[in-house]
Amino acid sequence: MTGEPRRRVGLDGFNLAIARGTGVATYARNLSAALRGMGREIDVLYGLNVPPRAPRQLRETLFFSELGEGRSGDEPPKARAWSWLPPSPWPQELVETPVTGRVIRSALAARLPAFDRLFTRPSLFHAAARHFRSYGRFMTVRVPDPPAVMHWTYPLPLRLEGARNLYTLHDLVPLRLPFTSLDNRRDYHRLIRTCLATADHICTVSETSRQDIIDLFGADPVRVTNTYQAVSAPDPESSGDPVRLAHRLRTLFGLEPGGYFLFFGAIEPKKNVGRLIEAYLLADVATPLVLAGPRAWKADAELRLLEGGDAGALKGLGRIRRLDYLPADYLGSLVRGARAVLFPSLYEGFGLPMLEAMAGGVPVMAGAGGALPEVAGEAALLVNPYDVQAMAQAIRRLDSDAGLRAGLAAAGALRAQAFSMAAYQSRLGDLHEQVLAGPASARRPHRSWLPTSLSGAPT
Secondary structure (H helix, E strand, O other): OOOOOOOEEEEEOOOOOOOOOOHHHHHHHHHHHHHHHOOOEEEEEEOOOOOOOOOHHHHHHHHHHHHHHOOOOOOOOOOOOOOOOOOOOOOEEOEEEOOOOOOOOHHHHHHOOOOOEEEEOOOHHHHHHHHHHHHOOOEEEEOOOOOOEEEEOOOOOEEEOOOEEEEEOOOOHHHHOHHHOOOOHHHHHHHHHHHHHHOOEEEEOOHHHHHHHHHHHOOOHHHEEEOOOOOOOOOHHHHOOHHHHHHHHHHHHOOOOOOOEEEEOOEOHHHOHHHHHHHHHHHOOOOOEEEEOOEOOOHHHHOHHHHHOOOOOOHHHHHEEEEOOOOHHHHHHHHHHOOEEEEOOOOOOOOHHHHHHHHOOOOEEEEOOOOHHHHHOOOOEEEOOOOHHHHHHHHHHHHHOHHHHHHHHHHHHHHHHHHOHHHHHHHHHHHHHHHHOHHHHHHOOOOOOOOHHHOOOOO
16 A cells, blocks of 8 residues: 555454354455455454443453354344434444453354454444435444544445445345345345445456446446455365365265265355256266255245155155255365365356365366356356256266366366465555545556456466
8 A cells, every 4th residue: 555554454244243154254254364464454343232331341251252142233232112213323433342362262263354453333234224224324433543444345334434435245146136135125226326326445356246336337437346356275174185084074974085066055046056956866966966055045945856855756865965054174174075066056246165166176067157157267167057957967077077077176276376365465455555545546447357368268
């Protein structure tokens, strides 16, 4: 950053506080790791229920107690006699949580990003949503000595006073595929429109999402920057010694290395699990299919063949296994040991699960919608996610063709290098410099961050 006036960056804890992490939570953790590697100090703003007047020496205990509950702060506060009153239109103060070490927080490490200061306000995100519905503008919050840049990792109706407010819009799925989302479409449209009108800058994670933002909202192209994302290096616990990996797979899951297909992610319409199950049954292969991930919206419809089918009539049902949400180390072992990862999503703003599998040298079949072709290039087997027969044929090829699997594994690992942490940090540094440069930055031309040599097959 020019002159480095302040090296502190703020992040929100909206998704980080949720017990079962989401893709946006992974994005936030990777962002905090990137910023720490760039030498930035980091403030994190939560919505945990720590009373503002709690004694300072008790705040740390209360903060981590609430974090352990796994709530994000978008829940309404406990009923109050005056809860019918409109929210306060005035800026809201967030209270710092001192971190002294009195709380042993090792068990919560996976849900804590890199940080220097932690702030919270009870039900912050619920209050912000209510404020936006009441007044049509974002709720202002304050912290002492605010960071130079407040990087909201999600389109939240909040702004931090004294900082440049930067918002990440991962995708516009509620508008592009409204039948796959629970979001109120009118509210969401108004939120994105207001975000574009008031933000100091918009960040997104692919050229596909960037173009959607420009096309659907007429956004000024120079105010929308694509930084892509960073893919984490494979966990040594799941990518080291093959003998150890085999032992973990057998003892934890009863699976053999290379002996199963894997889908991992939330069970919801966008992920296309229903068609994947149908395609797997049509493929009629002996290799089992493992579905790992929590049930989400409309999961019953996606799992209708698996949970409502007749195992006698549909002989392949016995080869499909369902696993719920798994900790990162368990999931890493499953990914590393898979014959191939199947990720036929209808639409993604980036597709981090696909890239994580590729980075681990695992062959991938992916849907050809949204940003998945952009991120994968020719390093994944792309299929029309609406074509069950095409998916079935791809599963058969992956099952029988060892040469295809080896080629995809090598190409995927090479392709993933374009999304390294170092490359991501360079993009972030340029973005923050642009944001801090003020109005003059709006005249700077947009730059695509994916090298031309990576627009197709990795070289």
